[in-house]
Amino acid sequence: MFDLERWQEIFEAISKNKLRTFLTGLSVASGIFILVILLGIGQGMQNGISSEFENDAANILFIFTGATSKEYKGLNPGRQITMKNDDYNTTVAKNEDKLEYKSSVYRIWGGIINYKKETGSYRVEGVYPDYQFLENASMTQGRFINHNDNNGFEKVVVLGNKVKNDLFKNGEDPLGKYVQVKDINFKVIGVYTDPGGEREESRVFIPIATSQKAFSGGNDVNFMSFTLEKEENFESALAASEKFSEELETFLKERHTVAPDDERAIRINNSLENAKRFYDLMDMIRFFFWGVGICTIIAGIVGVSNIMLIIVKERTKEIGIRKALGAQPISIIGMILHESIFVTTIAGFIGLISSLALLEFVGPLIETDYIANPSVNFNVALTTVFILVLAGAIAGFFPAWRAARIKPIIALRDE
Amino acid sequence: MIEIKNLHKSYKMGANSLHVLKGINFSVQEGELVSIMGSSGSGKSTLLNILGMLDEADEGSYTLDGLPIKNLNEKIAARYRNKFLGFIFQSFNLISYKNALDNVALPLYYQGVKHKERIDIAMSYLEKVGLADWAGHLPNELSGGQKQRVAIARALASNPKVLLADEPTGALDTKTSYEVMDLIQGINDEGRTILIVTHEHDIAEMTKRIVNLKDGVIIDDSKVNQVRALSNV
Numbered sequence: 001m002f003d004l005e006r007w008q009e010i011f012e013a014i015s016k017n018k019l020r021t022f023l024t025g026l027s028v029a030s031g032i033f034i035l036v037i038l039l040g041i042g043q044g045m046q047n048g049i050s051s052e053f054e055n056d057a058a059n060i061l062f063i064f065t066g067a068t069s070k071e072y073k074g075l076n077p078g079r080q081i082t083m084k085n086d087d088y089n090t091t092v093a094k095n096e097d098k099l100e101y102k103s104s105v106y107r108i109w110g111g112i113i114n115y116k117k118e119t120g121s122y123r124v125e126g127v128y129p130d131y132q133f134l135e136n137a138s139m140t141q142g143r144f145i146n147h148n149d150n151n152g153f154e155k156v157v158v159l160g161n162k163v164k165n166d167l168f169k170n171g172e173d174p175l176g177k178y179v180q181v182k183d184i185n186f187k188v189i190g191v192y193t194d195p196g197g198e199r200e201e202s203r204v205f206i207p208i209a210t211s212q213k214a215f216s217g218g219n220d221v222n223f224m225s226f227t228l229e230k231e232e233n234f235e236s237a238l239a240a241s242e243k244f245s246e247e248l249e250t251f252l253k254e255r256h257t258v259a260p261d262d263e264r265a266i267r268i269n270n271s272l273e274n275a276k277r278f279y280d281l282m283d284m285i286r287f288f289f290w291g292v293g294i295c296t297i298i299a300g301i302v303g304v305s306n307i308m309l310i311i312v313k314e315r316t317k318e319i320g321i322r323k324a325l326g327a328q329p330i331s332i333i334g335m336i337l338h339e340s341i342f343v344t345t346i347a348g349f350i351g352l353i354s355s356l357a358l359l360e361f362v363g364p365l366i367e368t369d370y371i372a373n374p375s376v377n378f379n380v381a382l383t384t385v386f387i388l389v390l391a392g393a394i395a396g397f398f399p400a401w402r403a404a405r406i407k408p409i410i411a412l413r414d415e
Numbered sequence: 416m417i418e419i420k421n422l423h424k425s426y427k428m429g430a431n432s433l434h435v436l437k438g439i440n441f442s443v444q445e446g447e448l449v450s451i452m453g454s455s456g457s458g459k460s461t462l463l464n465i466l467g468m469l470d471e472a473d474e475g476s477y478t479l480d481g482l483p484i485k486n487l488n489e490k491i492a493a494r495y496r497n498k499f500l501g502f503i504f505q506s507f508n509l510i511s512y513k514n515a516l517d518n519v520a521l522p523l524y525y526q527g528v529k530h531k532e533r534i535d536i537a538m539s540y541l542e543k544v545g546l547a548d549w550a551g552h553l554p555n556e557l558s559g560g561q562k563q564r565v566a567i568a569r570a571l572a573s574n575p576k577v578l579l580a581d582e583p584t585g586a587l588d589t590k591t592s593y594e595v596m597d598l599i600q601g602i603n604d605e606g607r608t609i610l611i612v613t614h615e616h617d618i619a620e621m622t623k624r625i626v627n628l629k630d631g632v633i634i635d636d637s638k639v640n641q642v643r644a645l646s647n648v
Contacts, residue, residue, distance in 0.1 A: 409464050
């Protein structure tokens with residue numbers, strides 16, 4: 001392999017047969033190039049869709065209620081089910097170790113809010129402190145609702161960024177100011193921003209205890225929201241969340257005397273189930289790109305094999321001459337393989353490097369929501385180069401071996 | 416130098432078998448210049464191929480310089496060819512992408528001679544055939560006669576015991592043929608053993624001995640008065 005004389009012999013053959021070398025190299029380089037670009041775009045789509053999805057998607061569960069749709073234990077359908085504080089408290093007490101963030105929500109309808117001359121209608125929700133994390137809200141000013149606010153029935157409010165901008169003109173600092181929520185004074189303690197955008201930011205939060213007391217909510221709860229503790233991987237997270245929501249549903253239906261198969265009275269929206277659909281889609285995309293990539297590699301292998309066959313055919317006479325001059329079969333095979341491996345390796349790396357360069361420099365310029373940061377696992381790319389080189393070598397070996405066995409007299413025969 | 420006894424060779428052509436050589440007995444001494452004549456199909460090329468270890472006999476013995484040539488595998492045959500034999504072909508068989516010098520140096524490559532030494536030796540043989548100025552040219556830039564001279568230089572490069580020439584002038588015009596024959600005669604004068612297969616009488620007359628082949632047997636084997644090619648040029 002490191003025989004200098006043979007290298008000279010090969011460089012001579014390569015430099016004198018530029019077209020042949022170029023064609024071999026082209027098929028290998030383009031195969032690798034296409035594969036790497038495909039895998040890169042596949043990865044980019046995965047990244048893009050993931051980040052789209054991640055904005056909103058934690059392993060969050062929403063529990064909300066409606067009217068019963070089925071007669072059960074002598075109770076008529078059409079009965080409105082309303083959850084109570086007890087439902088929430090019992091659920092939390094029972095699942096203390098499983099829950100990461102938890103909050104029940106009491107919603108006040110027709111939430112007219114005014115500050116001085118400004119007024120607007122916003123969603124007003126009574127919540128627990130954890131709700132900040134359930135909503136992915138981050139504070140830009142002040143703080144969120146805390147436990148003391150709830151325990152003391154404090155009249156405090158956290159404004160969405162949009163609400164703040166609507167009510168507090170000219171950059172007035174809202175902290176410590178009083179706004180009227182349905183004519184009741186609330187003190188602004190914080191402003192939050194939400195990755196969900198304006199719609200999510202046109203809400204205000206007050207302590208749930210205050211909301212029930214001040215707006216005659218009694219013990220009523222409109223919906224509950226939980227996240228579960230993080231799990232090792234997606235599969236176990238999904239299993240845990242399905243188990244939890246099933247148990248919770250059974251528990252709540254029993255408590256409110258709802259038929260177990262009544263889908264409308266008590267509903268649990270499990271975001272992980274949505275996530276599963278998304279991950280399945282991801283798998284499909286990955287599968288598709290790999291499929292196309294493998295087909296490309298196979299096409300590349302076939303191309304290289306063809307070229308090797310043609311090269312050997314073309315060189316049959318030369319091989320005959322070399323044999324007549326005393327070349328041994330092994331040196332003939334070695335010469336052809338050495339040349340083909342050399343050319344495919346160089347070409348493979350050219351394809352690899354140019355495609356990686358393209359991904360590196362053009363990738364970040366792609367501005368669409370569905371492709372982000374296309375990149376490729378370098379080891380995967382490297383492996384495909386070696387597979388192609390190996391395939392080229394194997395594809396070249398058999399014709400070379402046969403050519404080396406041809407009697408020189410036949411190879412030299414004038415056509 | 417060459418000793419052949421009762422050589423038989425037949426080719427299978429589908430169901431039929433074609434008996435090409437039917438018991439050849441033949442010997443060549445060192446320094447001889449022998450022509451093998453015969454019409455096409457007489458078996459002369461087959462004989463040369465067997466002598467050149469490019470083909471193997473079915474029956475009979477072949478001794479080259481005291482070495483029995485029998486049951487050779489590819490590897491040993493290649494080594495013997497490289498060491499003992501130099502080939503000159505009708506169609507020259509130069510490697511098209513190598514220049515004259517590299518073509519001549521090729522047998523030395525297979526002898527394991529180092530690059531620089533190889534080039535020196537090849538150059539000296541190119542000088543010998545009068546083509547030193549054409550060393551850097553590719554075969555397709557040379558005339559037929561020049562190509563054959565390069566081929567002769569290549570055949571000589573490995574310093575073989577025997578030169579085997581298969582219709583060396585078959586693709587050349589008369590004048591060039593005689594020039595090539597002059598070169599071959601000169602090499603023979605230096606003591607090299609040379610066998611030429613030809614069907615041209617004037618070429619055969621320029622050797623020292625003519626072996627006539629017909630239908631796979633030698634019908635005539637006689638020494639002749641050598642005609643010097645130079646006098647005909």
